[in-house]
Amino acid sequence: MTALLVLTNLPDRPAAEALAKSLIEARLAACVNILAPCRSVYRWQGAVETADEVPLLVKTTEARYAALEAAIRAQHPYELPEVIAVPIAHGLPDYLAWVAAETRALD
Numbered sequence: 159m160t161a162l163l164v165l166t167n168l169p170d171r172p173a174a175e176a177l178a179k180s181l182i183e184a185r186l187a188a189c190v191n192i193l194a195p196c197r198s199v200y201r202w203q204g205a206v207e208t209a210d211e212v213p214l215l216v217k218t219t220e221a222r223y224a225a226l227e228a229a230i231r232a233q234h235p236y237e238l239p240e241v242i243a244v245p246i247a248h249g250l251p252d253y254l255a256w257v258a259a260e261t262r263a264l265d
Contacts, residue, residue, distance in 0.1 A: 160220040161246040166230055166239055167198065167211035174212040177233050181216060186226040188260035191215040211220045220245075222261045 164187075168174040171192070178190035193213040200207055218226050221241055230241050246254065 159254070161167050161170050161249060161257050162218050162220055162223060162243045163246055164216040164218060164223070164226060164230075165242045165244070166214050166216065166234070167196075168214065169209065169211060169235060171195075171212050173235060174214055177230065178214060178216075179230060182235060183225065183265065184225075184229060185261055186222050186229055187216045187218045188257040189217045217259055219261050222263070 166177075168177060174192045178187075178192055181187040181190055191214065193215065195210050195212050198209050198211050200209075216226065227241055227243075230239060
């Protein structure tokens with residue numbers, strides 16, 4: 159089992175909380191941290207843009223990533239949401255086992 163840390167940003171706290179709750183309820187994530195708002199600077203369609211965003215840190219497994227990505231894309235208000243998955247190389251074994259248990263698909 160490979161655990162992943164998935165990063166995405168939402169435009170505001172209500173959208174972040176709604177997505178986080180949905181991912182937990184669907185067992186696509188074991189835990190979602192909703193961070194403090196930040197200022198993002200990026201190039202979009204040829205112009206430099208800035209936006210206040212709310213970052214999410216999503217803990218899941220590689221086995222659930224495709225479904226997690228699909229859920230984020232379906233619920234995200236952005237045309238092109240940031241979805242970046244980073245493998246967790248090391249972690250407390252009991253915590254990683256909990257992530258796996260909480261994201262196991264129920265039949």
